[in-house]
Amino acid sequence: MLRSPIAKSLKNIKPFLKISSSLKPYSHLPEMSMNSVEESQVGILCYISQLPGFRGILKQRYSDFIVNEVGLDGNVIHLTTLDSPLEIAVEKKVEVTDLQDRDYTKEIESFRVLAGDSDVEKLKKLTDQVVSGVINDDESIVLSPSSEKSHRTAVHNFFKERMKFLVTDTVDGPDSSSKCIRVRINSGSNNGRGRNSRKRKNRDDKPYDSRGSDSSWPENLGKFLRFHLYKENKDTQEALGLLAKMLGNKLRSFGFAGTKDKRAVTTQRVTVFKQRASKLAALNEKLIGIKVGNF
Structure with a gap:
């Protein structure tokens, strides 16, 4: 009776229980304190070769998985400090008295490129009131309607760059397809959003939009x-959602390259829109499983 090649090869296989102690697998590894499952208990009765085996640990805790983001420069992102940097410069508000006795003829003539004669006259009248010091905090002008967003953007940028003592916002125009730009002096007020502010019905009396x-x-x-x-056992969206709630911000004000694993200890780079580092660093005392730093 002929035997197949497979049957001949199986003849050389040695049973697991008959392997000598000198060739016993894992004999070169230290004994483990945990209860391990033997091969015979799971149906492994023999080896094809007499080479020593190996042991392994199935990791299950989230702390067993460390994930660090890598920046575009190739450096690995780590959390090394929780301190916020010192803010040297102090914000200075524009006072009306600082604007008196100044000449804005050049700026007004530059504005003529973006607007018509009627809007230029409105702006000249407003600046004359500022220079003379006879102006109310709620004094404003509304420019001619414009249906082109690019033109309105250029007007907004003009006041931001050339006449910073004035602020602008957009209000509804006479029809649904047009918008108007409203200009007022930057007085640092609450923009009519206080508790005692009255309800406004007219277009010119709408609360100022300072976005x-x-x-x-x-x-x-x-x-x-x-x-x-830095976060532990939390999803990126969950961690940022908690930060947004504590800061009084919206989740969309944060920016990041991608979500990191939830069941892991991860570190990644994040940006937030218009927030002070000191305010964000102060949250570390209240956060559990989340830390922010390296501002």
């Missing part, structure tokens, strides 16, 4: 604060 204005944010601070986010 496009940088007057309330110090020029020495960048618009985006970059920091390192």
Whole structure:
């Protein structure tokens, strides 16, 4: 009776239980204190070769998985400090008295490129009131309607760059397809949003929208604060959602390269829009499983 090649090869296989002690697998490894499962208990009764085996540990805790983001420069992101940098410069508000006795003829003539004669006259009248010191905090002018967003953006940028003592916002125009730009003096007020502010019905009396204005944010601070986010056993969205809630911000004000594993200890770089490092660093005392630093 002929035997197949497979049957001949199986003849040389030695049973697991008959292997001599000198060739016993794992004999070169230290004894482990944990209870391990023997091969015979899971149906492994023999080896094809007499080479020593190996042991392994199945990692299950989130702390067994360390994930660090790698920057574009090739450096691995780590959290090394929780301290916030010192803010040297101090914000200085524009006072009306500082604007008196100044000549804005050149700026007004430059504005003529973007607007018509009627809008130029409105701006000239407003600046004359500022220079003379006879002006109310709620004094404003509304420019002619414009249906082109690019033109309105150019007007907003003009006041940001050339006449910083004035702030602008956008209000509804006479029809649904157009918008108007409203201009007022930057008095540092609450923009009509206080408790005692009255309800406004007319277009010119709407509360001021300061989203496009940088007057309330110090020029020495960048618009985006970059920091390192360290988290344990939490999803990136969950961690940033908690930070946003504690800061009174929206989740969309944060920016990051991608979500990191939840069941892991991860460190990644994050940016946030218009936030002070000192305010963010103060949250470390209240956070559990989350730390921020390296501002």
